[in-house]
Amino acid sequence: AQSVAQPEDQVNVAEGNPLTVKCTYSVSGNPYLFWYVQYPNRGLQFLLKYITGDNLVKGSYGFEAEFNKSQTSFHLKKPSALVSDSALYFCAVERGNEKLTFGTGTRLTIIP
Amino acid sequence: NAGVTQTPKFRVLKTGQSMTLLCAQDMNHEYMYWYRQDPGMGLRLIHYSVGEGTTAKGEVPDGYNVSRLKKQNFLLGLESAAPSQTSVYFCASSGPNGGTDTQYFGPGTRLTVL
Numbered sequence: 001a002q003s004v005a006q007p008e009d010q011v012n013v014a015e016g017n018p019l020t021v022k023c024t025y026s027v028s029g030n031p032y033l034f035w036y037v038q039y040p041n042r043g044l045q046f047l048l049k050y051i052t053g054d055n056l057v058k059g060s061y062g063f064e065a066e067f068n069k070s071q072t073s074f075h076l077k078k079p080s081a082l083v084s085d086s087a088l089y090f091c092a093v094e095r096g097n098e099k100l101t102f103g104t105g106t107r108l109t110i111i112p
Numbered sequence: 113n114a115g116v117t118q119t120p121k122f123r124v125l126k127t128g129q130s131m132t133l134l135c136a137q138d139m140n141h142e143y144m145y146w147y148r149q150d151p152g153m154g155l156r157l158i159h160y161s162v163g164e165g166t167t168a169k170g171e172v173p174d175g176y177n178v179s180r181l182k183k184q185n186f187l188l189g190l191e192s193a194a195p196s197q198t199s200v201y202f203c204a205s206s207g208p209n210g211g212t213d214t215q216y217f218g219p220g221t222r223l224t225v226l
Contacts, residue, residue, distance in 0.1 A: 009152075032211055032212050034214075036215075036217075041219075041220075042219060043116070043202055043204075043217030043218050043219050043220055044155070044204075044217040045217070046214045049212075049214065051212050090155065094212070095211075097211065099157055099160065099170065099211065100211065102154040102156075104152060104153060104154040105154050
């Protein structure tokens with residue numbers, strides 16, 4: 001069965017510093033990996049995805065993520081955090097069964 | 113385009129009551145999904161549909177039923193609500209490539225069962 005883990009419930013970063021939100025996955029075969037963001041009282045919004053090709057994926061709002069097959073990771077990164085990046089971030093994985101499996105989420109707080 | 117809309121936004125039910133949540137999308141998407149979001153558990157898939165007239169069970173289907181009579185609508189029903197069904201419910205839709213396509217989410221329905 002496919003699964004995804006977000007080991008940190010909460011990440012705090014000072015404004016202007018680089019940020020990383022961690023995600024590891026477990027699937028058989030090649031994974032399809034996604035990051036979504038949820039702002040308060042809103043639905044999830046798509047940030048980026050990895051299907052195949054270049055391991056570094058660039059997405060919305062200056063975010064990027066690196067697919068690392070050997071470490072089964074897909075960490076979300078941004079070089080310079082903004083206060084407006086504060087939100088709940090979800091990693092998700094799909095492996096050919098039409099269904100996404102979501103992680104439990106990481107709450108990112110950017111401190112001014 | 114409105115994208116994905118959900119009705120109602122909030123609802124309070126008593127144990128044993130029934131209700132239907134409506135999801136509508138105007139993107140002509142084939143796939144539609146119902147999730148529930150609970151603190152510390154992320155999103156869990158309840159039911160999904162790969163096209164008009166089709167439905168399939170997700171991770172946590174018990175106590176829920178769904179119907180997809182029209183391509184643009186996906187209904188989630190609770191026949192006899194229980195306090196364990198207190199949650200925030202999200203609908204999503206995606207294009208013909210299923211799992212590799214981006215999912216577009218509605219704003220959510222906050223349901224409380226007393």
